[in-house]
Amino acid sequence: METLNFLLHGFSVALMPEHLLYAAIGALLGTLIGALPGLGPANGVAILIPLAFSLGLSPAASMILLTSVYAGAMYGGRISSILLNIPGDEPAMMTTLDGYPMAMQGKAAEALAISAIASFIGSLLATIGLIILAPILARFALHFGPAEYFALFSLAFATLGGVTGKNQVKTVVAAALGLMISTVGVDISTGNQRYTYNILELYEGVDFIIAIVGLFAVSELMFFIERHISEGAGSATLNKLNLKMSDILHILPTSLRGSVLGFISGVLPGAGASLGSFISYSLEKKVVGSKGYFGKGDPRGIAAPEAGNNAAANGALVPMLTLGVPGSGTTAVLLAMLISLNVQPGPMLFTQNAELVWGVIAALLVGNIMLLILNIPMVGLFVKLLSIPPKYLMPVVTLIAAVGIYSISNSALDLYFMVGFGLVGYLLRKLEVPLVPVILGMLLGPEMERSLRHALTISDGDWSILFSSGLSIGIWTVAIAGLALPYILGPVLRRRMENARARMEIEEEAD
Template sequence: MDMLSALAQGFAVAITPTNLALALFGCFAGTLIGALPGLGPVNGVAILIPLAFSLGLEPTSALIMLSCIYYGCMYGGRISSIMLNIPGDEPAIMTTLDGYPMARAGKASEALAISAVASFVGATFATIGLTLFAPLLAKAAIYFGPADYFALYVMAFATIGGITSVNPFKTLLAAFIGLMIATVGLDPATGTARYTAGSFHLYDGFDPIVAIVGLFAISEVLVYLERVHQGQEKMVPLGRALPRFKDMMAGGWANLRGSVIGFVCGILPGAGASLGAFMSYIAEQRWSAKDGKFGEGDPRGIAAPEAGNNAASGGALIPMLTLGVPGSGTTAVMLALLISLNIQPGPLLFDRQPDLVWGLIAALYIANIALLIMNIPMIGFFTRMLSMPQWVLMPFVVMVSFLGVYSISHSTFDLFVMVGFGVMGYILRMLGISLVPVILGLLLGADMENNLRRALSISNGDFQILFSSPIALTLYAITATMLGLAFLLAFRARRRARATAG
């Protein structure tokens, strides 16, 4: 009953006119920011932090506004992924795999509706988890050491071959390319410049957002130009302007499964929404292997990663509030805001400032409902984007890409890097190599290396530390089991194909 009374008090804080207006503004602004390729939740929250100070907001009101922007960005990231095959942010990469094929098949409204419902389910699941289990889950997360995180990333890369329907060896090759790109920059242990060609611009490595926009947006334009030259480009059928209720529910149980996996990934400091979306997609693909057509427009291939990345975003608030440890880049920015307001997140925050914590949690419930109500009517507007002639749409894609990348660092060097990644993406697509593993290698590679370095530093270079933790051994066992099942299923499928041919 204490928790229920605290939540009721939180709703009393959240529904004050000022906080309610800030929550709705955050939802709307976050959706628009998330829909723009390149910005994403980190930049969206960082851009609007000065607004919180200039308005002289109370800490609770400022945190409510920025958290709703965070949730809104996670909703909005799916829009350009589905409509243009350009991920709005890193976690939305997985949504392109089945969202864009659905849009190209004339089912854009259905894809947008499925993703909106999945985002609502994932974010609501995370908010309920935040309400019920925040202190308990945060205590469990601190038992993950560097060796355990390394094992987690090994598991992620071991299952990467199942992302697409192309040759698994090409998929693994793409992942290794991504890992190689991730090593560019300063060595995390010695500070030595690696593969920078003497350019100080590369000391921090390649910005994942720049790589994403280049690999997806610019390469998409180049592929379009080739299709036009060969006379292969066809008009995309528009389909329904607004989806039916049964279309919205097509994600089914994938919404819940993705929510659980994403929430667990979100709780782990540093894992983030990208890993949540990736693991949710892989797990759903394995679960629905018999009757799924993943990569060709399967609704569950949209629902699982969208639920996963939104659940991970909510889960990332748990270590920030209860331990003072940011669970993602966005929560790191929010943590900096709290500290600047003389608020110290940690185990005592729930006792010392209950109005702030429970007001935030109550506002997130309101934000989830508001985002769903906002996004469903906007589906018809976004669907009409496909009615634009391609000769208008593609220059618009290029313009948005250049503006989005330039707004991050105001560096012309990043624009050249984006174009370079675009050309590389075009070449890889012509070779039948998936771009998604490249990005995942780039995104997860740095964290994987950092945790390996930390583990070896703790053990003075003894590799046995990687296998000394029960958590790490459990993850390795799961990885071996998944790989064994994958090889067994592949062997059976090959034998069945030979029997049918014979």
């Protein structure tokens, strides 16, 4: 009953006219960003963070705008997957297996509509799961002490291999780089300067909003210029939509199964939307068996991964809001936004900032309805966007980010830092070093250091306090498993995904 009262109060926040406007703008911009191959939700949210600051939005309005962008980008990723056979982001890769063949059969409109409906079901069920599970997990996390929090932060870094899908060693190097950057500034315990080099602007540390925009937006501009400077994606034609109620009922069980699997993947640290879409597609293929024609344009092959990856995206908000530990790259960016708004994610968020957190959750429910309404009749607009050459689009996007950064502090030095982080991000991406661990190290580093110092102060310097409770031992055990599992399961999952795509290509050539 208490949760229901909080949710009703959240709707009173989410349904304020200005918040509805920000949710609609975020949903539209997110879908547009998601439709562009390569950008993805993390880049979309990172690019628009300066806009939220420059407009002087309240914490609730800022988070409603950015979470709507997040949800919209997850929807939008399917558009280029179905029409161009180019995944908008990694979780949308499985959608290409049946989405593109269905489009080649003259059913592109039906494929896009089915994917929108499945995305809606996945997001809706995951948001309901968030409403039920998050308060329970938050109450449980109130029992955490500094030793348990240090173990929890270690768990977040241990499972980064699953979030990024990259080489574990490179992931650790990236996380270490982020932790190093987080130590820049004046030590709050001793008052000593650390790596400031007498630069006044570094006394308060490196602003992670600048780092995020540089690492994601500026490096993305450099990558697009290098790879796609003369390319346009080409226009795609749509047939007239002819979707019957029987078609929707046909994919409903698939969407429900995919939503449950996706939500579980999102809640688990390090699993993420890519795993959610893969296991949803794989399970559905086994459930349907010989009755299906997966890889040849089966609508259930679109519904399963779309429900799975959208449910996983919302599920990843659970550990971010309740524990302050992001479950995906995009939630790491959202976590940075919360911290920059002086809102500390964690178990106390649901009591100290109940209006904010429940307003955001209610806005997710409202935003899902908006996205369903937007994505079916306005899909033609999103298709037109795919024909814009990146050499025109990306500089405009980066200019918006730069203006937003300057408007926050009116400091030219921040722009230099942004460009510097962009160069670093470009080099790291060229070396195939993931960027998310760098951001996560910058975000969690200060709290991790405080937890460690607090624990050692309580124990008078005895390190055994870090392993003194059953809860901390359990977290450390999961962390060790998180380090090991990517080596065991990662190659198997990647090989299966590659095999599924190769089989589809072979069958296409045979036809």
